[in-house]
Amino acid sequence: xxxxxxxxxxxxxxxxxAKATLIEIIVEEDKIADLCSLVIRDNGCxxxxxxxxKAINPFFTSRTTRKVGLGIPLLKHSAEAAGxxxxxxxxxxxxxxxxxxxxxxxxxxxxxxxxxxTLYLTFLSYxxxxxxxxxxTEKGEFRISSDELKEVLGDVSYQQKEIxxxxxxxIKSNLEEIEATK
Amino acid sequence: xxxxKTLADLRKMKEEAQSKIKLRExxxxxxxxxxxxxxxxxxxxxxxxxETMKYFVEELEQEAIDAVVTQTGCMGYCYAEPTVxxxxxxxxxxxxxxxxxxxxxxxxxxxxxRGELVDxxxxxxxxxxxx
Numbered sequence: 169x170x171x172x173x174x175x176x177x178x179x180x181x182x183x184x185x186a187k188a189t190l191i192e193i194i195v196e197e198d199k200i201a202d203l204c205s206l207v208i209r210d211n212g213c214x215x216x217x218x219x220x221x222k223a224i225n226p227f228f229t230s231r232t233t234r235k236v237g238l239g240i241p242l243l244k245h246s247a248e249a250a251g252x253x254x255x256x257x258x259x260x261x262x263x264x265x266x267x268x269x270x271x272x273x274x275x276x277x278x279x280x281x282x283x284x285x286t287l288y289l290t291f292l293s294y295x296x297x298x299x300x301x302x303x304x305t306e307k308g309e310f311r312i313s314s315d316e317l318k319e320v321l322g323d324v325s326y327q328q329k330e331i332x333x334x335x336x337x338x339i340k341s342n343l344e345e346i347e348a349t350k
Numbered sequence: 351x352x353x354x355k356t357l358a359d360l361r362k363m364k365e366e367a368q369s370k371i372k373l374r375e376x377x378x379x380x381x382x383x384x385x386x387x388x389x390x391x392x393x394x395x396x397x398x399x400x401e402t403m404k405y406f407v408e409e410l411e412q413e414a415i416d417a418v419v420t421q422t423g424c425m426g427y428c429y430a431e432p433t434v435x436x437x438x439x440x441x442x443x444x445x446x447x448x449x450x451x452x453x454x455x456x457x458x459x460x461x462x463x464r465g466e467l468v469d470x471x472x473x474x475x476x477x478x479x480x481x
Contacts, residue, residue, distance in 0.1 A: 169396060178395050181423065233426030239392040289403055293421040320361045327419060329411050330367040337354045345355075
């Protein structure tokens with residue numbers, strides 16, 4: 169995982185497989201506190217205390233197709249390597265909150281990556297609920313949700329060229345506006 | 351084209367392009383179109399599945415092939431990521447491994463367009479005549 173957006177793309181799958189109907193992704197950059205945080209919150213099936221304790225173990229997974237589960241451990245490692253921290257809270261039948269903090273100026277902080285492309289691909293695949301993305305910097309906040317997109321675009325395929333480019337441009341220009349760092 | 355900054359801009363853009371735009375295929379008849387599922391678990395993403403998926407979305411659109419491209423989880427073939435499952439209408443799904451751009455091109459040109467199998471199939475749903 170080279171970028172923050174790849175981590176997001178990866179971790180969101182956990183929420184999707186937890187059958188969440190609401191997934192919130194919040195990225196917050198704070199130059200003064202020298203902090204970049206990523207919060208992913210869902211209302212999926214959650215985890216019991218025992219499962220939660222095992223989730224950060226790379227040799228634990230809920231899958232049966234393979235024996236390792238690296239998504240969470242890799243993100244935890246990324247955060248800790250960049251002078252940050254990682255926490256995971258969950259309650260059975262309520263949902264899960266994952267928080268990763270990075271030191272913004274740290275040379276090992278993963279770059280932001282292509283957030284627009286990542287969100288677009290996620291919107292394309294996740295149709296079972298509402299996905300909300302929020303990005304805050306000192307310049308302002310950008311918010312986009314799959315419900316809003318659905319409302320605006322209706323039954324049109326997101327794969328349609330005009331629509332794809334429109335969604336990508338909407339996200340990109342708004343991120344530029346709030347000067348989200350690379 | 352004017353810059354799209356708000357959802358209202360996006361709506362306007364959609365209305366302008368409406369005549370060219372087809373309704374979302376997957377809701378109407380998922381069995382009639384080509385279905386492409388890209389393995390996008392940790393292993394897939396780390397191997398560049400994002401680029402592969404982007405490529406399929408762009409190219410299939412470009413070639414005007416009715417297709418639905420989605421993400422799927424890990425199928426247990428982490429060594430062969432990025433993996434892609436292609437299901438042509440009325441056919442059994444076929445899983446391809448090591449699908450980077452060149453392979454994706456080959457799959458689109460030979461398998462999706464002409465129905466000719468391409469090298470690199472992972473025998474997931476493989477059946478012999480005896481089965």
